[in-house]
Amino acid sequence: MMRIGILTFHRAVNYGAVLQAYALNKSIKDMGHDCDIIDYKCDKIENVVSPFAGFRNGDNWIKSFIQMFFRIRKNKAFNSFIKKYISLSEEEYTSNDIAKADNKYDCFFSGSDQVWNYACTDGDEAYFLDFVSDGKKKNAYAASFGFEKRPDYDKFDYEKLLDDFSGISVREESGKTLIKEFAGKDCRVVVDPTLLLSAKEWETVVGERPMKEDYIFVYNIREPKDLLNYAEQLSKKTGCKIINAKKSAEFFAKCSPADFMAWIYYSRYFVTNSFHGTVFSILFKKKFAIELDNGKSVNNRSKELLELVGITDRELDMNNIMYVENDIDYTQAARVLEEQKKEAIGFITECIAKAK
Secondary structure (H helix, E strand, C coil), X not given: CCEEEEECCCCCCCHHHHHHHHHHHHHHHHCCCEEEEEEECCHHHHHHHCCCHHHHCCCCHHHHHHHHHHHHHHHHHHHHHHHHHCCEEEEEECCCCHHHHHHHCCEEEECCECCCCHHHHCCCHHHHCCCCCCHHHEEEEEECXXXXXXXXXXXXXXXHHXXXXXXXXXXXXXXXXXXXXXXXXXXXXXXXXXXXXXXXXHHCCCCCCCCCCCEEEEECCCXXXXXXXXXXXXXXXXXXEEEECCCCHHHHHCCCHHHHHHHHXXXXXXXXXXXXXXXXXXXXXXXXXXXXXXXXXXXXXXXXXXXXXXXXXXXXXXXXXXXXXXXXXHHHHHHHHHHHHHHHHHHHHHHHHHHC
16 A cells, blocks of 8 residues: 555635545545545635635725625535545645655655646646655646646746656646647546546535425536526526526535535536536536537537547537437446546556556
8 A cells, every 4th residue: 555645726616626636536545545635735726715815806895705705605615525525634735845745655646637737826836746856756647737838927847847757647638749848758648537436436425405496507617608598598498497606595505515516416407618517417417508619719628528428419509498308328428438437547556556
Protein backbone atom coordinates (compact mmCIF):
# COMPACT_ATOMS: atom_id res chain seq x y z
CA MET A 1 0.00 0.00 0.00
CA MET A 2 1.29 3.42 -1.01
CA ARG A 3 0.49 6.85 0.42
CA ILE A 4 -0.91 8.98 -2.40
CA GLY A 5 -1.46 12.75 -2.33
CA ILE A 6 -3.75 14.58 -4.78
CA LEU A 7 -3.52 18.30 -5.44
CA THR A 8 -6.63 19.75 -7.03
CA PHE A 9 -9.29 22.47 -6.67
CA HIS A 10 -11.27 20.79 -3.88
CA ARG A 11 -11.65 24.13 -2.03
CA ALA A 12 -13.35 25.78 -4.99
CA VAL A 13 -17.06 25.99 -4.19
CA ASN A 14 -17.88 24.39 -7.52
CA TYR A 15 -19.82 21.18 -8.07
CA GLY A 16 -17.62 19.77 -10.81
CA ALA A 17 -14.41 20.56 -8.92
CA VAL A 18 -15.50 18.89 -5.69
CA LEU A 19 -17.14 15.86 -7.30
CA GLN A 20 -14.14 15.10 -9.51
CA ALA A 21 -11.90 15.40 -6.44
CA TYR A 22 -14.11 12.93 -4.57
CA ALA A 23 -14.10 10.53 -7.52
CA LEU A 24 -10.32 10.42 -7.96
CA ASN A 25 -9.80 10.16 -4.21
CA LYS A 26 -12.25 7.23 -3.96
CA SER A 27 -10.92 5.48 -7.07
CA ILE A 28 -7.35 5.40 -5.76
CA LYS A 29 -8.51 4.30 -2.30
CA ASP A 30 -10.50 1.50 -3.95
CA MET A 31 -7.25 0.36 -5.57
CA GLY A 32 -5.99 -0.39 -2.06
CA HIS A 33 -3.93 2.72 -1.35
CA ASP A 34 -3.98 5.30 1.41
CA CYS A 35 -5.02 8.43 -0.46
CA ASP A 36 -5.56 12.04 0.62
CA ILE A 37 -6.66 15.19 -1.09
CA ILE A 38 -3.93 17.58 0.07
CA ASP A 39 -5.72 20.40 1.85
CA TYR A 40 -3.92 23.16 -0.02
CA LYS A 41 -5.13 26.74 0.19
CA CYS A 42 -4.41 28.58 -3.05
CA ASP A 43 -4.62 32.32 -2.40
CA LYS A 44 -6.52 33.06 -5.63
CA ILE A 45 -9.16 30.39 -5.02
CA GLU A 46 -9.58 31.34 -1.36
CA ASN A 47 -10.24 34.95 -2.38
CA VAL A 48 -12.76 33.94 -5.07
CA VAL A 49 -14.86 31.71 -2.79
CA SER A 50 -14.74 34.01 0.23
CA PRO A 51 -18.20 35.16 1.41
CA PHE A 52 -16.79 38.69 1.37
CA ALA A 53 -15.59 38.59 -2.26
CA GLY A 54 -18.36 40.92 -3.43
CA PHE A 55 -17.26 43.67 -1.07
CA ARG A 56 -13.69 43.40 -2.36
CA ASN A 57 -14.81 43.39 -6.01
CA GLY A 58 -16.53 46.73 -5.66
CA ASP A 59 -20.09 45.42 -6.04
CA ASN A 60 -22.77 47.56 -4.42
CA TRP A 61 -23.31 46.88 -0.72
CA ILE A 62 -26.82 45.51 -1.01
CA LYS A 63 -25.81 43.02 -3.70
CA SER A 64 -22.67 42.09 -1.74
CA PHE A 65 -24.66 41.50 1.44
CA ILE A 66 -27.13 39.19 -0.34
CA GLN A 67 -24.25 37.35 -1.99
CA MET A 68 -22.54 37.00 1.38
CA PHE A 69 -25.62 35.28 2.84
CA PHE A 70 -25.82 32.74 0.02
CA ARG A 71 -22.05 32.20 -0.07
CA ILE A 72 -21.94 31.40 3.64
CA ARG A 73 -24.77 28.90 3.23
CA LYS A 74 -23.22 27.29 0.17
CA ASN A 75 -19.71 27.16 1.67
CA LYS A 76 -21.13 25.42 4.73
CA ALA A 77 -22.93 22.86 2.55
CA PHE A 78 -19.76 22.14 0.57
CA ASN A 79 -17.58 21.86 3.68
CA SER A 80 -20.05 19.40 5.19
CA PHE A 81 -19.88 17.23 2.05
CA ILE A 82 -16.08 17.30 2.00
CA LYS A 83 -15.87 16.37 5.67
CA LYS A 84 -18.20 13.42 5.15
CA TYR A 85 -16.94 12.01 1.86
CA ILE A 86 -13.39 13.14 1.08
CA SER A 87 -10.18 12.07 2.79
CA LEU A 88 -8.26 15.26 3.47
CA SER A 89 -4.70 15.56 4.66
CA GLU A 90 -4.41 16.10 8.40
CA GLU A 91 -2.70 19.43 7.84
CA GLU A 92 -3.73 22.46 5.84
CA TYR A 93 -1.03 23.90 3.61
CA THR A 94 -0.28 27.21 1.90
CA SER A 95 2.42 28.18 -0.58
CA ASN A 96 4.65 28.96 2.39
CA ASP A 97 4.69 25.45 3.81
CA ILE A 98 3.48 23.06 1.10
CA ALA A 99 7.02 21.64 0.88
CA LYS A 100 6.33 19.82 4.15
CA ALA A 101 3.97 17.52 2.27
CA ASP A 102 6.80 16.11 0.14
CA ASN A 103 7.95 13.51 2.66
CA LYS A 104 4.43 12.49 3.70
CA TYR A 105 3.45 10.83 0.43
CA ASP A 106 5.01 8.19 -1.81
CA CYS A 107 3.32 9.46 -4.96
CA PHE A 108 1.50 12.60 -6.08
CA PHE A 109 -1.14 13.44 -8.66
CA SER A 110 -2.01 16.94 -9.79
CA GLY A 111 -5.48 17.21 -11.27
CA SER A 112 -8.04 16.98 -12.52
CA ASP A 113 -9.49 20.42 -13.40
CA GLN A 114 -7.75 23.48 -14.84
CA VAL A 115 -4.82 23.16 -12.43
CA TRP A 116 -2.42 24.49 -15.09
CA ASN A 117 -4.50 27.54 -15.97
CA TYR A 118 -2.51 30.61 -14.95
CA ALA A 119 -5.70 32.65 -14.53
CA CYS A 120 -7.31 30.13 -12.16
CA THR A 121 -4.39 30.04 -9.74
CA ASP A 122 -2.77 33.42 -10.35
CA GLY A 123 0.42 31.62 -11.33
CA ASP A 124 0.61 29.19 -8.38
CA GLU A 125 3.25 26.63 -9.32
CA ALA A 126 2.33 24.20 -6.53
CA TYR A 127 -0.08 22.55 -8.98
CA PHE A 128 2.98 21.52 -10.99
CA LEU A 129 4.18 19.76 -7.84
CA ASP A 130 7.22 22.03 -7.74
CA PHE A 131 7.59 21.23 -4.02
CA VAL A 132 8.19 17.50 -4.71
CA SER A 133 11.90 16.70 -4.81
CA ASP A 134 11.77 13.30 -6.53
CA GLY A 135 10.46 13.41 -10.08
CA LYS A 136 9.37 9.77 -10.08
CA LYS A 137 6.68 10.74 -7.55
CA LYS A 138 5.21 13.48 -9.78
CA ASN A 139 2.19 12.74 -11.97
CA ALA A 140 -0.81 14.48 -13.47
CA TYR A 141 -4.27 12.98 -13.90
CA ALA A 142 -6.60 14.61 -16.44
CA ALA A 143 -4.97 18.00 -15.93
CA SER A 144 -6.12 20.92 -18.06
CA PHE A 145 -4.67 24.21 -19.26
CA GLY A 146 -8.12 25.68 -19.80
CA PHE A 147 -7.17 26.97 -23.25
CA GLU A 148 -6.20 25.78 -26.73
CA LYS A 149 -3.99 28.77 -27.48
CA ARG A 150 -1.71 30.22 -24.84
CA PRO A 151 -2.93 33.63 -23.61
CA ASP A 152 -0.54 36.58 -23.40
CA TYR A 153 -0.76 36.83 -19.61
CA ASP A 154 0.44 33.25 -19.05
CA LYS A 155 3.95 33.35 -17.52
CA PHE A 156 4.47 29.68 -16.67
CA ASP A 157 7.74 28.07 -17.78
CA TYR A 158 6.08 24.82 -18.82
CA GLU A 159 9.24 23.12 -20.05
CA LYS A 160 10.88 23.58 -16.66
CA LEU A 161 7.78 22.84 -14.59
CA LEU A 162 6.91 19.62 -16.45
CA ASP A 163 10.46 18.44 -17.08
CA ASP A 164 10.72 15.76 -14.40
CA PHE A 165 7.13 14.52 -14.30
CA SER A 166 6.99 10.73 -14.31
CA GLY A 167 3.51 10.41 -15.80
CA ILE A 168 1.29 12.97 -17.47
CA SER A 169 -2.30 12.62 -18.60
CA VAL A 170 -4.64 15.40 -19.68
CA ARG A 171 -8.41 15.62 -20.09
CA GLU A 172 -8.54 17.15 -23.60
CA GLU A 173 -6.90 16.37 -26.93
CA SER A 174 -5.84 20.01 -27.08
CA GLY A 175 -3.93 19.48 -23.82
CA LYS A 176 -1.99 16.62 -25.38
CA THR A 177 -0.93 18.93 -28.21
CA LEU A 178 0.08 21.66 -25.75
CA ILE A 179 2.17 19.28 -23.63
CA LYS A 180 4.09 18.31 -26.75
CA GLU A 181 4.51 21.95 -27.75
CA PHE A 182 5.49 23.29 -24.33
CA ALA A 183 7.51 20.44 -22.87
CA GLY A 184 8.28 18.11 -25.77
CA LYS A 185 6.58 15.22 -23.98
CA ASP A 186 4.03 12.66 -25.06
CA CYS A 187 1.06 12.10 -22.77
CA ARG A 188 -2.31 10.39 -22.60
CA VAL A 189 -5.84 11.70 -22.73
CA VAL A 190 -7.97 10.18 -19.99
CA VAL A 191 -11.56 10.56 -18.83
CA ASP A 192 -12.67 13.01 -16.20
CA PRO A 193 -12.46 11.44 -12.71
CA THR A 194 -16.26 11.56 -12.34
CA LEU A 195 -16.42 8.86 -15.02
CA LEU A 196 -14.22 6.51 -13.00
CA LEU A 197 -17.18 5.71 -10.75
CA SER A 198 -20.27 3.77 -11.79
CA ALA A 199 -23.82 5.02 -11.42
CA LYS A 200 -24.27 2.66 -8.46
CA GLU A 201 -21.24 4.14 -6.74
CA TRP A 202 -22.55 7.66 -7.29
CA GLU A 203 -25.98 6.67 -6.01
CA THR A 204 -24.46 6.13 -2.56
CA VAL A 205 -23.61 9.83 -2.48
CA VAL A 206 -26.85 11.20 -3.97
CA GLY A 207 -28.89 13.20 -1.47
CA GLU A 208 -32.57 12.73 -0.67
CA ARG A 209 -35.24 13.48 -3.25
CA PRO A 210 -35.51 17.29 -3.01
CA MET A 211 -39.24 17.62 -3.84
CA LYS A 212 -42.20 15.30 -4.40
CA GLU A 213 -43.48 16.87 -7.62
CA ASP A 214 -42.03 16.23 -11.08
CA TYR A 215 -39.66 19.02 -12.08
CA ILE A 216 -37.30 20.24 -14.78
CA PHE A 217 -33.82 20.88 -13.41
CA VAL A 218 -31.86 23.61 -15.19
CA TYR A 219 -28.14 23.94 -14.64
CA ASN A 220 -26.02 26.23 -16.78
CA ILE A 221 -22.48 27.41 -16.16
CA ARG A 222 -21.94 28.93 -19.60
CA GLU A 223 -23.91 31.92 -20.85
CA PRO A 224 -27.13 30.45 -22.29
CA LYS A 225 -28.63 31.28 -25.66
CA ASP A 226 -31.90 29.33 -25.98
CA LEU A 227 -31.53 27.10 -22.93
CA LEU A 228 -33.80 29.04 -20.56
CA ASN A 229 -36.43 29.59 -23.24
CA TYR A 230 -36.37 25.88 -24.05
CA ALA A 231 -36.92 25.00 -20.38
CA GLU A 232 -39.88 27.39 -20.23
CA GLN A 233 -41.45 25.85 -23.33
CA LEU A 234 -40.88 22.36 -21.93
CA SER A 235 -42.52 23.42 -18.68
CA LYS A 236 -45.60 24.70 -20.54
CA LYS A 237 -45.95 21.42 -22.43
CA THR A 238 -45.42 19.12 -19.45
CA GLY A 239 -46.69 21.12 -16.48
CA CYS A 240 -43.43 20.47 -14.64
CA LYS A 241 -42.01 23.21 -12.45
CA ILE A 242 -38.61 24.63 -13.39
CA ILE A 243 -35.88 24.43 -10.75
CA ASN A 244 -33.10 26.77 -11.87
CA ALA A 245 -29.81 26.27 -10.03
CA LYS A 246 -29.07 29.98 -10.40
CA LYS A 247 -32.44 31.39 -9.36
CA SER A 248 -34.72 28.95 -7.55
CA ALA A 249 -35.08 29.26 -3.77
CA GLU A 250 -35.66 25.50 -3.57
CA PHE A 251 -32.20 24.88 -4.96
CA PHE A 252 -30.46 27.28 -2.58
CA ALA A 253 -32.18 25.53 0.31
CA LYS A 254 -30.58 22.24 -0.79
CA CYS A 255 -27.32 23.05 -2.54
CA SER A 256 -24.58 20.69 -1.33
CA PRO A 257 -22.79 18.52 -3.93
CA ALA A 258 -24.96 15.58 -2.76
CA ASP A 259 -28.07 17.74 -3.24
CA PHE A 260 -26.85 18.84 -6.67
CA MET A 261 -26.69 15.22 -7.80
CA ALA A 262 -30.10 14.57 -6.26
CA TRP A 263 -31.61 17.42 -8.29
CA ILE A 264 -30.31 15.68 -11.43
CA TYR A 265 -31.06 12.12 -10.32
CA TYR A 266 -34.70 12.70 -9.40
CA SER A 267 -35.55 15.19 -12.15
CA ARG A 268 -38.07 14.28 -14.82
CA TYR A 269 -36.08 16.34 -17.33
CA PHE A 270 -32.62 17.87 -17.12
CA VAL A 271 -31.59 20.88 -19.24
CA THR A 272 -27.94 21.93 -19.11
CA ASN A 273 -24.86 23.29 -20.88
CA SER A 274 -22.42 21.91 -18.31
CA PHE A 275 -19.85 19.16 -18.90
CA HIS A 276 -20.43 17.54 -15.53
CA GLY A 277 -24.14 17.93 -16.11
CA THR A 278 -23.60 15.87 -19.25
CA VAL A 279 -21.61 13.28 -17.29
CA PHE A 280 -24.34 12.70 -14.73
CA SER A 281 -27.04 12.76 -17.40
CA ILE A 282 -25.32 9.78 -18.99
CA LEU A 283 -24.52 7.97 -15.75
CA PHE A 284 -28.05 8.40 -14.38
CA LYS A 285 -29.68 7.68 -17.78
CA LYS A 286 -31.69 10.88 -17.77
CA LYS A 287 -34.02 12.45 -20.29
CA PHE A 288 -31.85 15.47 -20.97
CA ALA A 289 -31.29 18.31 -23.41
CA ILE A 290 -27.98 20.09 -23.78
CA GLU A 291 -27.05 23.40 -25.36
CA LEU A 292 -23.68 22.82 -26.99
CA ASP A 293 -23.41 26.11 -28.90
CA ASN A 294 -24.44 29.42 -27.34
CA GLY A 295 -23.53 31.44 -30.42
CA LYS A 296 -20.20 32.53 -28.95
CA SER A 297 -18.43 29.25 -28.29
CA VAL A 298 -18.96 25.50 -28.52
CA ASN A 299 -18.92 23.26 -25.47
CA ASN A 300 -16.37 20.89 -26.97
CA ARG A 301 -15.89 18.80 -23.83
CA SER A 302 -19.55 17.79 -23.73
CA LYS A 303 -19.68 17.43 -27.51
CA GLU A 304 -16.68 15.08 -27.53
CA LEU A 305 -18.05 13.03 -24.63
CA LEU A 306 -21.43 12.55 -26.33
CA GLU A 307 -19.73 11.54 -29.56
CA LEU A 308 -17.45 9.15 -27.66
CA VAL A 309 -20.38 7.28 -26.11
CA GLY A 310 -22.55 7.42 -29.24
CA ILE A 311 -25.28 9.76 -27.99
CA THR A 312 -25.85 12.26 -30.77
CA ASP A 313 -29.45 13.50 -30.53
CA ARG A 314 -29.47 15.47 -27.29
CA GLU A 315 -28.66 18.95 -28.60
CA LEU A 316 -31.28 21.51 -27.71
CA ASP A 317 -33.94 21.83 -30.44
CA MET A 318 -36.36 24.78 -30.17
CA ASN A 319 -38.38 23.43 -33.10
CA ASN A 320 -39.09 20.11 -31.40
CA ILE A 321 -39.46 20.74 -27.68
CA MET A 322 -40.53 17.19 -26.79
CA TYR A 323 -37.61 15.48 -28.52
CA VAL A 324 -36.25 15.17 -24.99
CA GLU A 325 -38.64 12.22 -24.62
CA ASN A 326 -36.84 10.26 -27.33
CA ASP A 327 -35.38 7.00 -26.02
CA ILE A 328 -31.63 6.84 -25.52
CA ASP A 329 -29.65 3.62 -25.91
CA TYR A 330 -27.32 3.78 -22.93
CA THR A 331 -25.94 0.27 -23.52
CA GLN A 332 -23.15 1.42 -25.83
CA ALA A 333 -22.36 4.35 -23.56
CA ALA A 334 -21.85 2.01 -20.61
CA ARG A 335 -19.59 -0.25 -22.64
CA VAL A 336 -17.43 2.64 -23.91
CA LEU A 337 -17.12 4.22 -20.48
CA GLU A 338 -16.05 0.91 -18.95
CA GLU A 339 -13.24 0.67 -21.51
CA GLN A 340 -12.20 4.25 -20.84
CA LYS A 341 -12.20 3.60 -17.11
CA LYS A 342 -9.93 0.56 -17.50
CA GLU A 343 -7.44 2.60 -19.50
CA ALA A 344 -7.47 5.39 -16.92
CA ILE A 345 -7.03 3.03 -13.96
CA GLY A 346 -4.20 1.40 -15.90
CA PHE A 347 -2.46 4.77 -16.21
CA ILE A 348 -2.84 5.47 -12.48
CA THR A 349 -1.52 1.99 -11.65
CA GLU A 350 1.56 2.56 -13.83
CA CYS A 351 2.28 5.90 -12.20
CA ILE A 352 2.09 4.46 -8.70
CA ALA A 353 4.29 1.50 -9.67
CA LYS A 354 7.00 3.81 -11.03
CA ALA A 355 7.04 5.76 -7.76
CA LYS A 356 8.05 2.70 -5.73
